[in-house]
Amino acid sequence: MRLLNHKSKNTNQRSATPLALPRVKALPRAFYNRDPRVVARALLGKVLVRRVGRAQLAGRIVEVEAYLGAGDAAAHSAAGRTARNFVLFGPPGHAYVYFIYGNHYCLNVSCLPQSEAGCILIRALEPIAGLKQMARNRGMRIAASDGLPSSRRLLTTGPGRLCQALGITRARHNGVDVTARKSELWIADDGFRPRRIAATTRIGITKSPEQPLRYVIVGNPYVS
DNA sequence: TTATAGATTGCCT
């Protein structure tokens, strides 16, 4: 398996360096079996891979938010287990996909052991492979190959956008094991390590907005 | 049973 590298003029450190990925590893279950704040930082720079038959869509994770297992009023798990959030209470390393505002899907990855409901919201990706398909999925006429960062940003910057670009839906991907390379959705480590990470407050929440639980790769142009 | 807010986005002025 090989991720096609998209030739791009790099506007940021090394985040778009060629991916020599003859055999990247999937992150193991133990990676996710930790405090969401630790997992969130560690996920920055990893590669989200969406397999569609033989084709692959992939993007580097550049922005995430941590939602804590207990005592986090902003988390979906705050009121306990429901038909929507049950995945969060299962084992770590599984996709939690929910539908929001009647229009958009958002992708999270569960962390902490069984019965503890922490998770990480994936908020932005730097597109790596399958950009044309992403543009098609997003209904963008231009194939995002015009080299303009401004238009490419619209592919995968924002939690709703990246789900649409990768064709992620609740019906198909909620509960998927992201530690398995055979999954339609999994997360790879290609050895890239962010140079600098910053923590800020989370976006769009009203309940406990003061905690710095949003993490970004400093300077990456695909951060929202 | 009905109302309202929400981990968002795109299009309008």
Added chain:
DNA sequence: GGCAATCTATAAT
């Protein structure tokens, strides 16, 4: 900057 789109969960009738 305002607001519509319109599913899901929860609070209020």
